[in-house]
Amino acid sequence: MNGLPIVLENVSKFFGSTRAVDNLSLTLRTGSVCGLLGPNGSGKTTTIRMIMSILLPDSGEVRLWGAPAAGAVRKHVGYLPEERGLYATMTVFDHLIFLAELHDLSRREAKSAVEEWSERFTTNGESSPKSWWGRRVQELSKGQQQTVQLIGALLHRPGLVILDEPFSGLDPVHTSHLRTIVRHLKESGIAVLLSTHRMEQAERLCDDICLIHHGRAVLSGALREVKSAAASRFVELRMDRVPDFLKPDELIAGVEMVSDGARIRLQQGADAQMVLARAIRRGRVLKFEIVEPSLDDLFIEAVSR
Amino acid sequence: MNGKPVLTIARREYIARVRTKSFVVMTVLIPLIMGASVAIPMFLVKADSPRQRVLAVADETGLVFDSLRSLREERLADGRPRYVVERVPATPRAVSDARGLVELEAYDAFVFVPAGAVDGLPVTCFTNGVPNSREIDHIGAAFNRALIALRLAREGLDPARITALTRSVPFDVVALKKGAAPKTAQAAFAAVMAMVILMYISLTMYGAFTTQSVVNDKTSRVVEILVSTVSPTELMYGKISGTGFAGLTQLGIWVAVTLGVSIGMPESAIAKTFHAVADVSIPALIVFFVSGFFLYASLYAGVGAICTTNEEAGQLQLPVSLLLMVAFFLAMSGVNDPGSTLTAVLSYVPFFAPILMMLRFGVGEASWFDAAVSLVGIMLTTAIIATAVGRIFRVGILMTGKRASLTEVIRWLRKA
Numbered sequence: 001m002n003g004l005p006i007v008l009e010n011v012s013k014f015f016g017s018t019r020a021v022d023n024l025s026l027t028l029r030t031g032s033v034c035g036l037l038g039p040n041g042s043g044k045t046t047t048i049r050m051i052m053s054i055l056l057p058d059s060g061e062v063r064l065w066g067a068p069a070a071g072a073v074r075k076h077v078g079y080l081p082e083e084r085g086l087y088a089t090m091t092v093f094d095h096l097i098f099l100a101e102l103h104d105l106s107r108r109e110a111k112s113a114v115e116e117w118s119e120r121f122t123t124n125g126e127s128s129p130k131s132w133w134g135r136r137v138q139e140l141s142k143g144q145q146q147t148v149q150l151i152g153a154l155l156h157r158p159g160l161v162i163l164d165e166p167f168s169g170l171d172p173v174h175t176s177h178l179r180t181i182v183r184h185l186k187e188s189g190i191a192v193l194l195s196t197h198r199m200e201q202a203e204r205l206c207d208d209i210c211l212i213h214h215g216r217a218v219l220s221g222a223l224r225e226v227k228s229a230a231a232s233r234f235v236e237l238r239m240d241r242v243p244d245f246l247k248p249d250e251l252i253a254g255v256e257m258v259s260d261g262a263r264i265r266l267q268q269g270a271d272a273q274m275v276l277a278r279a280i281r282r283g284r285v286l287k288f289e290i291v292e293p294s295l296d297d298l299f300i301e302a303v304s305r
Numbered sequence: 306m307n308g309k310p311v312l313t314i315a316r317r318e319y320i321a322r323v324r325t326k327s328f329v330v331m332t333v334l335i336p337l338i339m340g341a342s343v344a345i346p347m348f349l350v351k352a353d354s355p356r357q358r359v360l361a362v363a364d365e366t367g368l369v370f371d372s373l374r375s376l377r378e379e380r381l382a383d384g385r386p387r388y389v390v391e392r393v394p395a396t397p398r399a400v401s402d403a404r405g406l407v408e409l410e411a412y413d414a415f416v417f418v419p420a421g422a423v424d425g426l427p428v429t430c431f432t433n434g435v436p437n438s439r440e441i442d443h444i445g446a447a448f449n450r451a452l453i454a455l456r457l458a459r460e461g462l463d464p465a466r467i468t469a470l471t472r473s474v475p476f477d478v479v480a481l482k483k484g485a486a487p488k489t490a491q492a493a494f495a496a497v498m499a500m501v502i503l504m505y506i507s508l509t510m511y512g513a514f515t516t517q518s519v520v521n522d523k524t525s526r527v528v529e530i531l532v533s534t535v536s537p538t539e540l541m542y543g544k545i546s547g548t549g550f551a552g553l554t555q556l557g558i559w560v561a562v563t564l565g566v567s568i569g570m571p572e573s574a575i576a577k578t579f580h581a582v583a584d585v586s587i588p589a590l591i592v593f594f595v596s597g598f599f600l601y602a603s604l605y606a607g608v609g610a611i612c613t614t615n616e617e618a619g620q621l622q623l624p625v626s627l628l629l630m631v632a633f634f635l636a637m638s639g640v641n642d643p644g645s646t647l648t649a650v651l652s653y654v655p656f657f658a659p660i661l662m663m664l665r666f667g668v669g670e671a672s673w674f675d676a677a678v679s680l681v682g683i684m685l686t687t688a689i690i691a692t693a694v695g696r697i698f699r700v701g702i703l704m705t706g707k708r709a710s711l712t713e714v715i716r717w718l719r720k721a
């Protein structure tokens with residue numbers, strides 16, 4: 001398949017008079033991981049549901065590999081919805097076969113795919129999904145159910161995988177394992193779109209980000225570029241006193257008190273040296289460092305604007 | 306629409322339904338209950354086989370007692386007479402004694418025949434407590450026969466000759482229709498009624514299952530995966546046919562059991578009904594049965610599509626159940642006169658057609674052409690409903706918490 005896996009062009013969606021997604025544009029490149037970021041209720045899930053054609057946009061266009069998203073092209077997408085749902089009384093194996101067949105795999109292909117992906121999801125020191133095959137879904141733990149659902153989203157070798165809040169409810173071991181899986185997907189040329197409000201996870205995984213707030217993209221692009229554009233605007237300051245004189249003004253956009261000092265966000269175009277000068281007047285500066293912003297910083301900055 | 310996902314969904318639905326405990330329980334239980342409902346009364350009748358009765362008769366006419374020949378000639382299975390008929394003098398004293406003996410259960414009954422009985426005065430029968438009505442009717446008939454014979458004799462007529470002259474003959478009905486083999490109508494009625502009742506029961510039951518299965522997809526949230534992969538119409542067809550075939554499987558098992566019973570007992574009523582059904586043309590019955598099944602299942606699926614909980618769906622099923630009930634009662638009244646214009650017209654209305662056309666065709670009132678026309682109507686309606694339900698389902702999917710209003714449903718239909 002040619003063309004970009006996902007292209008959203010000026011997509012809007014209203015629920016009554018509430019604007020859930022507002023004129024959103026987004027592209028996802030083959031073999032890249034894009035993070036759809038934003039606080040709860042910002043429109044991430046609505047966006048994803050429009051990509052999956054579960055909801056239809058009120059205006060704008062969604063295309064997958066250049067084709068209208070509502071068509072047969074959906075079969076090449078692997079989807080992990082935010083609201084996880086499996087048939088509770090089915091056995092894991094039957095359920096996985098069902099999901100594979102739903103995506104047009106033959107019984108034989110389905111069996112070998114279930115076999116293969118169960119192997120790949122075996123984490124160290126954990127029971128393999130293979131050992132759950134005979135159990136009913138309702139007998140599994142929440143994390144195990146999520147693993148089953150994720151396997152179900154990958155069985156048909158999708159060219160695009162969409163994961164809505166994949167980290168929710170996962171312990172650190174499973175979180176790390178999921179990151180490994182996502183990296184493997186990326187390496188095998190699969191495009192991944194994941195939504196999350198866990199910035200540290202996005203930071204470790206994403207090539208591109210799209211930060212949305214109130215349904216609108218407030219920050220988007222390659223993670224590295226987004227970060228370097230904001231570089232030299234974040235400063236860590238430690239003094240011999242509590243720097244409580246730092247207040248938002250024409251120089252400082254925001255201050256976050258941390259255990260041994262302050263993390264300062266400068267106004268656009270402000271000079272960090274001016275802050276240093278101001279600090280020196282008020283006491284002894286123990287540490288003054290211009291730091292690379294974390295995604296958390298950018299997130300808070302974008303949301304508070 | 307694509308066939309494969311429909312098949313995948315239908316198969317899952319089918320297996321899930323057939324594996325439930327309720328399916329197994331119902332499959333075993335219903336024939337047992339049906340069998341019991343036939344066998345228990347038969348057993349009770351047998352257990353209640355007549356025993357010898359002592360009958361006291363006070364006869365003021367002096368003529369009736371000797372004419373009770375028919376009662377005296379009856380024999381029990383072991384050869385003893387069924388009635389011991391004792392004469393009691395028609396004096397006030399004897400009559401009062403006899404009544405006392407009934408109370409003491411020395412007599413099973415005491416009958417007082419007044420002098421004017423031949424001219425129509427009532428005959429009184431005293432029994433201990435409330436008697437077996439059939440037995441009393443039997444005894445009463447014997448007294449009436451005796452009295453009628455006396456009246457005839459008084460007019461100089463021979464009772465035996467009168468009986469012979471007024472004997473009724475069997476009245477056989479054979480329905481003739483151009484292009485159809487003549488059939489005995491009663492047998493066809495019985496067979497078609499059996500089918501109608503069976504259809505009504507299974508539609509009610511499996512309709513509810515269809516609603517449940519659609520609602521469950523929403524409550525379990527599986528639906529998001531399903532509609533992101535297959536079209537809502539495919540999903541609906543899959544769910545309806547999966548549940549439908551589970552219902553047909555159950556019916557198939559029941560029919561097979563009944564067939565087994567009827568082969569084992571070729572003289573039983575079951576076997577006779579079976580032969581009558583076979584006479585009516587089984588393929589036609591099956592076609593109407595299946596098409597009716599899918600038509601109503603699609604309506605029931607629609608109920609599921611606009612509801613978010615099973616409790617809510619239970620309430621909203623009522624209109625569909627009522628529609629089905631109307632079709633059922635129309636069939637019940639139509640069976641008395643399947644040739645009526647009303648029945649004929651209604652048998653083309655899709656929601657009534659499966660039952661009414663089955664009835665008309667079954668009793669030979671409708672031709673193959675009529676059946677085909679009404680069948681096409683049923684299938685078109687089913688397709689329209691399933692598509693509409695698919696759309697409603699699609700829009701209503703992510704709705705949680707509240708039931709859709711009618712205006713909302715109409716808007717969804719237009720939008721989707």
